[in-house]
Amino acid sequence: MPLDIPDSPMPRVVIVGGGFAGLNVANSLKNKNVQLVLLDKNNHHTFQPLLYQVATSGLEAGSIAYPLRKALSGAKNAHFRMIEVEEVLPSEKKIKTIAGYLKYDYLVIATGSKTNFFNMKDIEQNAAQLKSVSNAIDMRHLFLQTFEKMLLTDDESVRTRLFNFVIAGGGPPGVELAGALSELRKMVLPKDYPELNLDRMRIILIDPGTRLLGAMSEFASKNALKYLNRLGIEVKFGVSVKTYDGRVVTLSSGEEIPTEAMIWAAGVKAAAIAGIDASLLARGNRIMVDACNRVKGMEHVFAVGDVAMQEDSRYPNGLPGLAPVAIQQGQYVAKTILRLVKNQKPVPFKYWDKGALATIGRLKAVGDLPKNLHLRGMIAWLAWLFVHLFYLIGFGNKVMVFFDWVWNYITYDRRVRLIVRPYKKNYEPEGSR
Amino acid sequence: MPLDIPDSPMPRVVIVGGGFAGLNVANSLKNKNVQLVLLDKNNHHTFQPLLYQVATSGLEAGSIAYPLRKALSGAKNAHFRMIEVEEVLPSEKKIKTIAGYLKYDYLVIATGSKTNFFNMKDIEQNAAQLKSVSNAIDMRHLFLQTFEKMLLTDDESVRTRLFNFVIAGGGPPGVELAGALSELRKMVLPKDYPELNLDRMRIILIDPGTRLLGAMSEFASKNALKYLNRLGIEVKFGVSVKTYDGRVVTLSSGEEIPTEAMIWAAGVKAAAIAGIDASLLARGNRIMVDACNRVKGMEHVFAVGDVAMQEDSRYPNGLPGLAPVAIQQGQYVAKTILRLVKNQKPVPFKYWDKGALATIGRLKAVGDLPKNLHLRGMIAWLAWLFVHLFYLIGFGNKVMVFFDWVWNYITYDRRVRLIVRPYKKNYEPEGSR
Numbered sequence: 001m002p003l004d005i006p007d008s009p010m011p012r013v014v015i016v017g018g019g020f021a022g023l024n025v026a027n028s029l030k031n032k033n034v035q036l037v038l039l040d041k042n043n044h045h046t047f048q049p050l051l052y053q054v055a056t057s058g059l060e061a062g063s064i065a066y067p068l069r070k071a072l073s074g075a076k077n078a079h080f081r082m083i084e085v086e087e088v089l090p091s092e093k094k095i096k097t098i099a100g101y102l103k104y105d106y107l108v109i110a111t112g113s114k115t116n117f118f119n120m121k122d123i124e125q126n127a128a129q130l131k132s133v134s135n136a137i138d139m140r141h142l143f144l145q146t147f148e149k150m151l152l153t154d155d156e157s158v159r160t161r162l163f164n165f166v167i168a169g170g171g172p173p174g175v176e177l178a179g180a181l182s183e184l185r186k187m188v189l190p191k192d193y194p195e196l197n198l199d200r201m202r203i204i205l206i207d208p209g210t211r212l213l214g215a216m217s218e219f220a221s222k223n224a225l226k227y228l229n230r231l232g233i234e235v236k237f238g239v240s241v242k243t244y245d246g247r248v249v250t251l252s253s254g255e256e257i258p259t260e261a262m263i264w265a266a267g268v269k270a271a272a273i274a275g276i277d278a279s280l281l282a283r284g285n286r287i288m289v290d291a292c293n294r295v296k297g298m299e300h301v302f303a304v305g306d307v308a309m310q311e312d313s314r315y316p317n318g319l320p321g322l323a324p325v326a327i328q329q330g331q332y333v334a335k336t337i338l339r340l341v342k343n344q345k346p347v348p349f350k351y352w353d354k355g356a357l358a359t360i361g362r363l364k365a366v367g368d369l370p371k372n373l374h375l376r377g378m379i380a381w382l383a384w385l386f387v388h389l390f391y392l393i394g395f396g397n398k399v400m401v402f403f404d405w406v407w408n409y410i411t412y413d414r415r416v417r418l419i420v421r422p423y424k425k426n427y428e429p430e431g432s433r
Numbered sequence: 434m435p436l437d438i439p440d441s442p443m444p445r446v447v448i449v450g451g452g453f454a455g456l457n458v459a460n461s462l463k464n465k466n467v468q469l470v471l472l473d474k475n476n477h478h479t480f481q482p483l484l485y486q487v488a489t490s491g492l493e494a495g496s497i498a499y500p501l502r503k504a505l506s507g508a509k510n511a512h513f514r515m516i517e518v519e520e521v522l523p524s525e526k527k528i529k530t531i532a533g534y535l536k537y538d539y540l541v542i543a544t545g546s547k548t549n550f551f552n553m554k555d556i557e558q559n560a561a562q563l564k565s566v567s568n569a570i571d572m573r574h575l576f577l578q579t580f581e582k583m584l585l586t587d588d589e590s591v592r593t594r595l596f597n598f599v600i601a602g603g604g605p606p607g608v609e610l611a612g613a614l615s616e617l618r619k620m621v622l623p624k625d626y627p628e629l630n631l632d633r634m635r636i637i638l639i640d641p642g643t644r645l646l647g648a649m650s651e652f653a654s655k656n657a658l659k660y661l662n663r664l665g666i667e668v669k670f671g672v673s674v675k676t677y678d679g680r681v682v683t684l685s686s687g688e689e690i691p692t693e694a695m696i697w698a699a700g701v702k703a704a705a706i707a708g709i710d711a712s713l714l715a716r717g718n719r720i721m722v723d724a725c726n727r728v729k730g731m732e733h734v735f736a737v738g739d740v741a742m743q744e745d746s747r748y749p750n751g752l753p754g755l756a757p758v759a760i761q762q763g764q765y766v767a768k769t770i771l772r773l774v775k776n777q778k779p780v781p782f783k784y785w786d787k788g789a790l791a792t793i794g795r796l797k798a799v800g801d802l803p804k805n806l807h808l809r810g811m812i813a814w815l816a817w818l819f820v821h822l823f824y825l826i827g828f829g830n831k832v833m834v835f836f837d838w839v840w841n842y843i844t845y846d847r848r849v850r851l852i853v854r855p856y857k858k859n860y861e862p863e864g865s866r
Contacts, residue, residue, distance in 0.1 A: 004587050004628070043581060043852045062493060069625045079628070082581040082852070099585040148476060148515040152532040154437050192502045195437070195512065419476045419515070 002100035003081050008035040010077065011105035011341055014095060016085045016273065018045050018068045020323045021305025022110030024330025030075035032338055037102070039095075041084040043068055046133055049323060050388065052173060054136035056143070056180040057188070061133050085111075088275035090298055096275075106300050106337050109273055109287065110330070113306035113321055116267035116284070126246040127264040130173055139263065143181075144419050146261050147189065150196055161258035163200045166249050168241045169266030170207030171214065172358045175224055177263060178205045179361035182231040203233045204257060208240040208266075213366070215320060216356055219374040220366040227360040241266070268321065270307040282309040283317065291348035293333050302337075304329040312351060319351055328352060357384040435533035436514050441468040443510065444538035444774055447528060449518045449706065451478050451501045453756045454738025455543030457763025463508035465771055470535070472528075474517040477501055479566055482756060483821065485606060487569035489576070489613040490621070494566050518544075521708035523731055529708075539733050539770050542706055542720065543763065546739035546754055549700035549717070559679040560697040563606055572696065576614075577852050579694050580622065583629055594691035596633045599682050601674045602699030603640030604647065605791045608657055610696060611638045612794035615664040636666045637690060641673040641699075646799070648753060649789055652807040653799040660793040674699070701754065703740045715742040716750065724781035726766050735770075737762040745784060757787055790817040 005012075011034050015022045018040035029036045047064040054061050072078040087096040094103045115131050117124040128139045143165075150162045165181055167174045181203050189198055205212075205228065211221035212228070212235070228235055236251070241262070243250045249257045270285040280296055282288050286309035288296045293308060295301045305326030309318045319325045328351060336346045355369040357380060365384045367375035375383060438445075444467050448455045451473035462469045480497040487494050505511040520529040527536045548564050550557040561572045576598075583595045598614055600607045614636050622631055638645075638661065644654035645661070645668070661668055669684070674695070676683045682690045703718040713729055715721050719742035721729045726741060728734040738759030742751045752758045761784060769779045788802040790813060798817045800808035808816060 002587075004584050043577065060493060060495060067625070073624055073627075081584055082578075083585060144476065145515075151437050151514055152516055154435075191506055192500070194506075 002102050003037075003083070003097065005035075005037055005079050005081070005102060008077075010035045012037060012103065013106045013108065013337055014039065014102060014104040015108045015110055016040075016095070017110035017112055017305075017307075018042070018071075018080075019048070019110060019112045019305060020045075020326035021112070021308075021330040022108065023068070023071060024327050025108050025110065025304065025334045026072060026078065028331050028334030029337070030072065030078055032077065032334075034077065034106075034337065034341060036072075036075070036078045037104075038068060038072065038078065038080045039083055039085055039097070040068060040080075041082065042132070043080075043082045044133070045071060047388075047391070048131070049172075051130050051133070051136040052177040052180050054133065055130060055139035055177065056184050057140055058180060061137060065133050085273060088273050088301070090275065090295075090301055093300065104300070106340070107302065108333055108337075109276075109295070109301065109303040109307055110305050110326075111271040111273055111307045112326075113268040113284075114271045115264060116269040117264065118267065120243070123241065123244050123262075123264055126244050127168070127262045129264050130177065131268070141419050142261055143184075147193060147196070148419075149260075151193070157258070160200070161247065162260055164202050164204065164257055164259040164261070166204045166206065166241075166257055166259045166262045168206050168262065168264050170205055170209065170212040170235070170237075171265065172356075174205055174207070174263075174265040175212055175228065176359055177265065178203055178228060178233045179231060179359065179364075182228075182233055183361045186231075205233055205235045206239055206241060206251065207235070207237055208252075210237055213358055216358065216366070217368045217374055219376070220356075220358065220368055223366045223376040224358065224360055227364045227366075231361050268306070270309075272307060284309075286318070292336055292346040293329055293349055302333045304333050310349070314351075314353070322356065324354055325351060357387060359384045435535050436470075436516065436530065438468075438470055438512050438514070438535060441510075443468045445470060445536065446539045446541065446770055447472065447535060447537035448541045448543060449473075449528070450543035450545055450738075450740075451475070451504075451513075452481070452543060452545045452738060453478075453759035454545070454740075454763040455541065456501070456504060457760050458541050458543065458737065458767045459505060459511065461764050461767030462770070463505065463511055465510065465767075467510065467539075467770065467774060469505075469508070469511045470537075471501060471505065471511065471513045472516055472518055472530070473501060473513075474515065475501075475565070476513075476515045477566070478504060480824070481564070482605075484563050484566070484569040485610040485613050487566065488563060488572035488610065489617050490573055491613060494570060498566050518706060521706055521734070523708065523728075523734055526733065537733070539773070540735065541766055541770075542709075542728070542734065542736040542740055543738050543759075544704040544706055544740045545759075546701040546717075547704045548697060549702040550697065551700065553676070556674065556677050556695075556697055559677050560601070560695045562697050563610065564701070574852050575694055576617075580626060580629070581852075582693070584626070590691070593633075594680065595693055596635060597690055597692040597694070598634070598636045599674075599690055599692045599695045600636070600638045601640075601695065601697050603638055603642065603645040603668070603670075604698065605789075607638055607640070607696075607698040608645055608661065609792055610698065611636055611661060611666045612664060612792065612797075615666055616794045619664075638666055638668045639672055639674060639684065640668070640670055641685070643670055646791055649791065649799070650801045650807055652809070653789075653791065653801055656799045656809040657791065657793055660797045660799075664794050701739070703742075705740060717742075719751070725769055725779040726762055726782055735766045737766050743782070747784075747786070752784055755789065758784060761785060790820060792817045 013034045014037045015025050016039050023045050026038045044065040044067050050064045053059040068080050072080050083097045085095050085097050094101045115129040128142050129135050146162055167178050185201050212224045213220050239251045239253045242252050244262050249262050272285045280288050287303040289303050289308045289310050293302045295303050306321040312319050332349045339346055357367040359365040363378055363381050365380035367380040446467045447470045448458050449472050456478050459471045477498040477500050483497045486492040501513050505513050516530045518528050518530055527534050548562040561575050562568050579595055600611050618634050645657045646653050672684045672686045675685050677695050682695050705718045713721050720736040722736050722741045722743050726735045728736050739754040745752050765782045772779055790800040792798040796814050798813035800813040
């Protein structure tokens with residue numbers, strides 16, 4: 001028995017990836033008439049929209065990650081295995097992992113997306129990114145170590161460099177991270193670092209376009225910029241990061257910004273899986289799927305969430321890589337598989353656009369709702385809080401998350417400011433020895 | 434200004450290490466007439482007696498670690514720097530760090546202890562240890578990954594190896610860890626791993642002596658053994674671990690135990706600091722101090738806690754390396770320095786032995802109190818709980834720790850079962866490919 005999965009008279013559904021899409025497929029197939037096998041290289045689901053809170057010491061990792069075994073517990077037809085899938089072999093209806101091959105009757109590819117460094121090796125090596133819990137903890141360590149290092153030098157040029165925080169990418173992750181960093185600067189650091197002149201700390205957000213939150217409305221962009229400016233964040237439009245050696249960022253304009261903390265939030269690409277023919281990949285490596293989320297030309301292979309590229313008349317580039325799309329597609333594909341098992345015809349997927357929200361620091365957010373409704377300020381922030389808390393509570397971390405969150409928001413008590421391992425860069429720290 | 438510490442008209446007390454000893458020196462010197470500089474390579478104090486709880490997913494790291502900046506906050510005379518001290522130069526009254534030299538008027542060495550592998554490189558490289566938060570998180574990852582790997586193979590010999598957990602050392606860390614692991618086996622794993630036959634999981638505790646908890650009473654040893662046996666833990670006396678290659682432990686008896694999880698809890702040695710003459714070091718690298726905790730022959734250098742070796746008529750090998758000794762010595766040295774600053778004569782240190790407690794699983798413990806009083810069972814466990822909670826609450830994590838702890842104890846809800854980075858060993862995992 002490869003991967004020690006028992007044989008079953010029921011058809012086997014193998015789901016690769018436990019993100020929003022994959023977990024929703026799995027949840028919807030619990031205790032149904034299929035054998036359900038969920039595979040992920042991590043043992044937890046990650047609530048990605050709040051990774052920036054972990055990176056800025058606002059929430060514990062445990063508050064935004066949820067063990068996949070626990071998500072499946074009680075479902076007798078479910079099997080979780082922590083393993084990376086190396087390749088799909090659709091002609092043989094099986095997948096290849098480091099621990100052997102596994103046959104499937106239905107395969108759901110839900111491998112999500114990863115940071116796109118656009119082949120800039122120096123940036124990949126030296127910049128921080130924010131796609132996993134591990135990334136978020138690394139980034140937290142980078143920030144905390146940078147603050148500590150500010151107090152270890154009296155070299156003004158070193159200090160200037162340490163005081164600069166550069167974020168590349170004005171999408172939701174960049175904007176939310178900039179807001180949270182400025183909150184840290186204003187509310188948390190003065191208590192921990194009374195010796196530092198935090199007025200010198202610069203947060204610089206860089207975007208090659210002309211507005212923030214490019215996928216949202218002009219209204220959202222305008223208000224997001226206003227809020228960021230109020231928080232003292234410098235926004236540079238029309239330039240991009242060209243190089244970063246761990247000490248100096250060089251922009252396309254030629255400008256150089258010394259910094260030890262550069263965050264790359266300027267793009268993602270699908271984490272497509274080996275064995276899917278290149279002809280089936282669209283822009284950003286996404287796997288082209290039909291209206292029923294089937295990989296084009298394949299009967300038993302589905303792709304859902306960020307890794308899938310599904311055409312939709314409302315979206316010229318296909319459905320966006322957002323959590324609500326992944327959740328809806330996941331639930332849809334589970335239903336579709338159950339229909340196919342019963343020899344019923346599948347019904348095409350229909351995306352219900354519920355809008356988008358982005359938060360900027362505490363108590364401020366922007367939002368686009370359906371029917372051209374727009375929110376901003378406190379009301380948008382309350383909507384954001386409600387949506388996120390609701391989701392997190394929904395997946396079971398109920399009491400602790402709620403407590404953790406409320407506690408942190410009320411007290412700014414960042415007990416999570418622990419450096420438990422060094423953030424490694426490819427150069428040695430310099431001293432004033 | 435090296436390390437950016439401002440000049441001060443007050444005498445400068447430099448404390449190296451923020452463990453029980455160093456933190457208590459610092460706490461007692463807050464807002465006194467000295468300049469206080471606390472240095473530690475970590476940014477947090479670690480409540481070491483509960484590291485095994487973090488390793489077994491019982492508590493979050495944040496519940497047993499406390500940011501040193503927060504500990505010092507509000508004290509205008511205090512400066513914390515996160516840095517490792519490389520050398521002491523007593524003749525020049527200064528220390529050397531990676532970021533430069535720092536002068537002191539009084540120096541307190543509180544560098545604690547570290548795991549003693551007795552020069553067995555293979556064990557150092559392949560075994561897990563438990564002296565820091567980072568170690569505890571690593572060990573947690575090792576355990577969780579081992580459970581996950583059990584389900585990735587159908588090779589019975591690999592599975593047997595994965596089911597074996599070997600702990601070397603029958604002192605309090607080994608005994609407490611064994612108890613917590615058996616609790617995990619009994620209460621947590623059956624829910625998460627219904628597919629595993631956990632009866633096959635062996636927890637083997639190895640000690641070269643003839644009884645557990647060698648530093649405690651015969652009463653404590655006997656009851657600890659009884660409790661461990663009840664929990665199904667195998668205890669092997671009179672043998673020691675000779676080699677471990679990451680797959681097989683070889684004992685001094687020649688017996689071989691296949692295991693991927695070997696925990697080395699069989700010894701510590703003082704983390705003595707360069708610059709202290711070898712003639713001043715006692716057994717286990719401890720720095721010999723006089724009755725006033727001054728390093729022998731030095732007027733302005735103190736050593737406290739695990740790193741210090743202080744003679745006491747009650748203890749043939751000097752005062753033991755226990756938290757209460759470190760705490761009392763720390764408070765004492767702070768007072769002594771304040772006396773010296775005022776040109777008063779120091780009074781010798783007197784250790785107040787409050788006894789010792791060790792817990793074995795949930796609801797069971799053993800304890801030795803002064804005047805030959807002994808505790809066991811539930812009453813000892815309640816004493817243990819009270820002492821530990823009292824201390825943790827004392828250092829400020831109040832509400833969250835209490836909540837975290839009670840929550841975990843009531844519900845066994847181990848939301849901290851996250852694997853956020855791989856535990857690295859020096860070999861590649863094998864597959865059944």
